[in-house]
Amino acid sequence: MRNRNKSKSQTQSSGTLARKSQEGVNKLLRRSSRLSSSGKKEQDGFSLENDLKTNGKEVVHTMDVCNASTVEGCHRDAIENSQAKEQEVLHSMDAHNASPGDDCHKDTLLDDSEEMNDSDWEDGPLLKLDPVNRSPNEQMKGITIEFDEPSGSTGGRKPVRRASAEDKELAELVHKVHLLCLLARGRLIDSACDDSLIQASLLSLLPTHLLKISEVSNITANALTPLVTWFHDNFHVRNLARVERSFRTALATALETHEGTPEEIAALSVALFRSLRFTARFVSILDVASLKPEADKYEPSNQAAERVSGGIFSTSTLMVDNLKRDSIAPFPVQTSPCNKKDDRGKSSRKSKGGCSMSNVAQSRDSTSVNESTDGKSTSQVQPDTSRQCVPKNSQGLKRKGDLEFEMQLAMAISATSVETHENIHDSSDGNNSLEASIPTKRWKRIERVESASCSQGFSTALGSRKVGSPLFWAEVYCDGENLTGKWVHVDAVNAIIDGEQKVEDAAAACKTSLRYVVAFAGHGAKDVTRRYCMKWYKIAPKRVNSTWWDSVLAPLRQLESGGTGGTIKVSEHPGENSSLNHVILPEKSGQEASKEYGSKIEVESSVKDSFVATRNSLEDMELETRALTEPLPTNQQAYKNHALYALERWLTKYQILHPKGPILGFCSGHPVYPRSCVQTLKTRERWLREGLQIKGTETPVKVLEQSTKLKKARVSEDVCDEIDSKETIELYGKWQLEPLLLPRAVNGIVPKNERGQVDVWSEKCLPPGTVHIRLPRVFVVAKRLEIDYAPAMVGFEFRNGRAVPIYDGIVVCTEFKDAIFEAYAEEEERRAAEEKKRTEAQAISRWYQLLSSVITRQKLNSYYRDSSSSQPSGNIQDKNIETKTPVQSSKDSKQPTAHRKANNQDTTHTTSLVALEVGHEHVFLTKNESFDAENSIRTKQCECGFSIQVEEL
């Protein structure tokens, strides 16, 4: 028996073991697949970013590159034991030696394996590929993984693996954390811009004639032009491999050398404006990790590399971080020679791209190190900047990504060249369409050249990189604009003033979306995305839940509005920043105040207060207006989830237009309604849950037909008419409702529903005059007292593919509440007493059983003297159990047995007492044990001869 037990438990445990290890391996596989792909990316100069999105733990690893390889190693070791999957894993790990085009193949492989784990695990190794005999050399040659498509790989290409809820949650968390980090970074930069030393140094550099600008009272955007031009001519974006201690020192260095990252240059411009007593903000696109899981999985997301090796903030400023990695990465990633070469070529190309926005200006002054690697492509656009730096690469092997990149670069350059020239001299907004058309044409031309020069075809649909995107700029408050004053976009890096409409296009050209544009000032921040984003419906789904974001920004907004008011303030009332938060009448006082302010700098502090508050609220209004006056999208799909507009055809089953109008416009013939007319409909029962009921006279506004389930019912029941009425779902809208009015409880009778119960979704669902008593077994009391009650259903449980109601307590009339509580207390007391009595009785009976068996045994022993007390039989030793059981010896049999019972697991009764001298402690060594398999009785023996028999269950 024991043997059987043992083997059984072994099989059981091995069963669970197998399951456990399978789970473990699956997990490892998943992780290693990520690691391997990231490992590959390291070598390609790409990134570990995907890990950020897939596994929380890996976030840690991705934070420093050096760990990654170690981790990979560990995984490898760990996986070594799992025979079946190992090969695949190793193989996929080796994939980083393969060419970059293998992404999808690899994914296919991993996905397949993941899916098969459930069913095929026990069937032995999956020899899809035969990697065992493959020599490392072969792998090093960059042989692509080939497999014979054993499963017929449905659909041919990459199997789409949908993100699970877990993935989404994780992605959202990463997104949020990233946002917070970027906000923090922005505040850091903002406060560095306030540094008086830096501001003073900037002022000292400024030519005298430009200093006068601070005396202009009603500053306009145009008035800023000479200042911005000067700044642009004197400060340049550059690749810099600096190991910066803090941003402030970085900024100081940038100031000293007149060059720095776009971030630094933009920050310097903000500092300059502030030093001239302008109200200026540092504005940044927060280029966060995607909210959707694996959204940029197939992008060659080089930006992610920056997140790892460089700062998180400078995600899209490739040049800086790539260079950094190449030159100063503390733990250079292992790269095979060929890869390395490639990598370098690529990164230099990237770095060139990073500066593209400012290339035009920089080419004037040849400090720019940004060499173009491919004369052909760029020369069309910017002949001056192209110099052959890495000619080999450009002639020889070109990969899809490179071509793509070069095209984008060219595009960006062309876009910049147009914008820059036109904007400096003329800040009107009329030439948008012209500008937009030019890059496209260029692209086409370039593409033609490229495809001609490179025999291999390529797809322009390939993932594109975020290169050279404008990410940082300044906003200066110009009182001279718009009567009331206005925040003016000033991109000193690219010498663009008042080009807020161009930001979106420029960013889009670089595949950066304006999900979050945040302005930093006064240690606070404000979301100004709406100023720059024209197509809100496109970015809205890419942003976090707005309540979360608003709550995060709320305190920062306060600071910001204080800061933007405070900067411009005259120093007479320095302590006023904190008291700026009361909003006074928005528009009128604002205009007055601005006029007053414009006339003279000495203004009364109260007026200033209102002015400041108004400035902030004016901006709010401006942004709000933009939000509400978004142009109608031209494609229908945009209306699907548009926040402002709706098309009837995109409504869901449970939606309706009420009232149906006004019609705001037409989109390919379909009338466009305001989204506010869209009402969500619910069934009577659904509304009940919210404590609402349908007004007596109302008829369902929409009736849906239910299908499959009731067709079956019809077949079985053959009662068509009745079911037909059942087959519809009657929906009602909000406007048809009134607060729930349940029949009042009268005469102690609880009004119940058709099931004889009360659905307690919330307090509102309780009929008036009743209470919900949530106590276990309380219904017994009510029944005993003959009080009318209804079981309270509180929800559903999904069991066996079926919904089962959950009951909790009862609903009774209020007047019985106290009586029930009283009776319940009594009842519980009684029950507890009974329970106690029962347990005691049970204990006594068990003692009785035990003792009588002991006595019986003893009688038998004394009767048949010859039978020995110890019965050695089988010799099975259980090494696992080594018991030292101290047994108080006593002639009274009760105590030791009790003791033994307590000390031995699974013991039901014991026998065989030998009187011993007092004080001896029995020691039961494992080697003295024996086990009778037939009766499953274990006999333990002390050195003194005392033995004890234990029946194992």
Added chain:
DNA sequence: CTGCTTTATATGACTTTGTTCGAA
């Protein structure tokens, strides 16, 4: 030939009101 629209398909999310049998 590109880009938009439609359609098909797959998946995730959400839905949600029993029966039978055996032990106490």
Added chain:
DNA sequence: CTTCGAACTTTGTCATATAAAGCA
């Protein structure tokens, strides 16, 4: 005899994402 509780079992529908086809 009644009562209680556990086991059984895998539901349908809608929204959404994606690919592919269709179309201008």
